[in-house]
Amino acid sequence: MSQALAAGDAQAFGAALVGFDRARNCDVTMRVRIVASGLQGALKRFQVDSKLIDLAHHQVPDARHQLAYVLRLTDDAAHRTMDLVEQCCPLADQIAQQAERLIAAHGLAAPPEPIKAQIGQFLKQTGTSMAAVRSNLSEVLLTQGYQDLSGQIIRGVMALVDELEQALGDLVRIAGTDTGTGTGTASDTDSHSPAGSGSNARGHGPSVPGVNHGPAVCGQQDVDDLLSNLGM
Amino acid sequence: MQQNLNILVVDDFSTMRRIIKNLLHDLGYASVSEADDGNTALPLLKSGNFNFLITDWNMPGMPGLELLKQVRADARLGNMPVLMLTAEAKRDQIVEAVQAGVNGYVIKPFTAATLKEKIDKIMASRAAA
Numbered sequence: 266m267s268q269a270l271a272a273g274d275a276q277a278f279g280a281a282l283v284g285f286d287r288a289r290n291c292d293v294t295m296r297v298r299i300v301a302s303g304l305q306g307a308l309k310r311f312q313v314d315s316k317l318i319d320l321a322h323h324q325v326p327d328a329r330h331q332l333a334y335v336l337r338l339t340d341d342a343a344h345r346t347m348d349l350v351e352q353c354c355p356l357a358d359q360i361a362q363q364a365e366r367l368i369a370a371h372g373l374a375a376p377p378e379p380i381k382a383q384i385g386q387f388l389k390q391t392g393t394s395m396a397a398v399r400s401n402l403s404e405v406l407l408t409q410g411y412q413d414l415s416g417q418i419i420r421g422v423m424a425l426v427d428e429l430e431q432a433l434g435d436l437v438r439i440a441g442t443d444t445g446t447g448t449g450t451a452s453d454t455d456s457h458s459p460a461g462s463g464s465n466a467r468g469h470g471p472s473v474p475g476v477n478h479g480p481a482v483c484g485q486q487d488v489d490d491l492l493s494n495l496g497m
Numbered sequence: 498m499q500q501n502l503n504i505l506v507v508d509d510f511s512t513m514r515r516i517i518k519n520l521l522h523d524l525g526y527a528s529v530s531e532a533d534d535g536n537t538a539l540p541l542l543k544s545g546n547f548n549f550l551i552t553d554w555n556m557p558g559m560p561g562l563e564l565l566k567q568v569r570a571d572a573r574l575g576n577m578p579v580l581m582l583t584a585e586a587k588r589d590q591i592v593e594a595v596q597a598g599v600n601g602y603v604i605k606p607f608t609a610a611t612l613k614e615k616i617d618k619i620m621a622s623r624a625a626a
Contacts, residue, residue, distance in 0.1 A: 403609060406519050410606050413510040414584055417555060465593055466562060468555025471584035471605070481586040485611050488604050491588060495595050 309439050316432045325429070328422045330475040335415040342411035349401040349408075356394040363387050417470040502620075503528045505545070507538040507552040507564065508582075513605075517551060517582065520609050524616070535559025539567055542574055549616075554583035554590070562597060569598045578619045582607065 266285065269277035367387055370380050472481045482488050504526055506517045514531045521529050530545070532538035534556040542550065550568065554561040561581060568574045580601040581594050591602055600622075601615040 403520070403523060406516055407606075407609060409512050410516055413508070413513040414605060416510055417584060465585075465587065465590045467560050468562075468583070468585050468590075469587060470555055472586040478587060480588045482588060482591065482604065483586075485604050485607065488591060488602050491591055492595065492602060495592065497595060 306439060310436075313432055313435045313439060317436065320425070320429050320432060324425050327473075327476045328425050331418045331422055331473050334473045334475075335418050338411045338415050342408050345408045346405050349405050353398050353401050356398055360391055360394055363390065414471045418473065421470050502526050502549045503530075503545070503547050504549045504551060505530050505532060505538060505541060505547045507532045507534065507550070507556070507561065509533050509553065509556040513553070517612070520612055523609065524613050533558075535561065535564030535567070538564055542568065542577075543571070548577065549619075550577055550579045551582050552579065554581060554585040554594075562594060565594065565597050565599055578623060580615055580619060582612070 266278060266281035269275075269281055364387070367380070367383060370376055370383070469478060472478050482491060504521060506514050506521075506529060508514045508517070508531075511533075514533075518529045518531065530541065530547070532541055535552075536558040538550075538552070539559070541547070550564075552561040552564055559567075561583065565579050565581070568577055568579060578600045579598070580603065581599050582603045582605065584605040585591075586604060594602060600619045603611055603615050
């Protein structure tokens, strides 16, 4: 450019000037591109980071509470079932022993006179004991409801693990393609929301002590009061 | 003993369906069928001769609330008594179920006495209407 200027060659000077400007613009465009892709990467990272922060700060601790509650539900149900079985066993033993004694007495050539009264007593005892056994069996059945409640909670935690896996996968993808050419989309995670989130339409699963579900009823009496207030 | 009810129990957990079915048998209801979500329940309701529905809320496929709405929207099934038996405990959910036309709401875990009381109450109000 300086040679063209010294030689007074206006055309050569103009051409050199245009070339200089083009090279400068090209450099600026490239820098802008790098800044833009960096920004894009940062935005994606921010979306994934926010998701991970929410998962780490809220949903994972909630899941821990939920699993602890499942443990308690299964523990309570197992103990209740065993309590009821333990109550039934002596009743059954008693009836069997009394029946054995009566059969032996009945088989004698000359049964003792009070056997009639003993049979009467035995039948009365059998009726009472069997009613207790029947009641306990019904309660054993009802106690198995823990499987439904714990199953719903475990399903929710499984959905959370899926979501966590997706968010971590997105993070790895973004970290591996930090120049902005990556295809990781943080918003993909939105389609995998756990069972516990979203609207009421699908339900939220059982309410777990220590996990905030918003205003909730506490037992059947609460439900009945609410229904009564609603005119039912 | 009330053997005249033909009941459909809808719950995705087979253990819970067995529990409810056994309790209903104890209460004298011998005719009890099962479905595992709203999608399987609806065709059964439309083709069958059911006159009482007991449904869970949170189920894969069609949830209980949607099943309730579909039942209420159906000309033939619209008047069927529906008892929601669910672990869903949010107050606004119960309000939503009432608005959708539920006849009773039992929260899990429940007792045999509660189930009996709610069915009896629904049937008594039906008889009085």
